[in-house]
Amino acid sequence: MIWWLILSALTAIPMVRLLPHFGIHKYWAAACLIPFGTLGLLWWMGIKLQELEKL
Template sequence: MGGLWWLILSALTAIPMIKLLPFFGINKWWAMVCLVPLGTIALLWWMGLKLKELEKL
C-alpha cells in the first residue's frame, strides 16, 4: 500500500515538472527523476542553478 502512495505522489510532482523544466532549458524527460527518492529535490536544485544563470544574462 505504501508503494502505491509513493507512485501517486511521484506522479503528482512529475506532471508539473514536465511543464516547468523546458522553461529552464532542461529536457522534460528529466522529470522522470521524480520517481526516485530525493529526485524532486535534485531537480529543484538544478532549476535553481539555471535560474541563477538566467538572472546573470
C-alpha cells in the same frame, strides 16, 4: 507503494511542464520517481534560474 506512485505523479507532471522553461529536457522529470530526485531537479532549476538572471 500506491502513495509513492501518487506522489511521484503529482510531482512529475508539473516538472514536465516547468523543466523546458529552464532549458532542461522534459524527460528529466522521470527523476521524480527515485528518492531525492525531485530535490535534485529543484536544485538544478535553481542553478539555471541564477544563470538566467545574470543575463
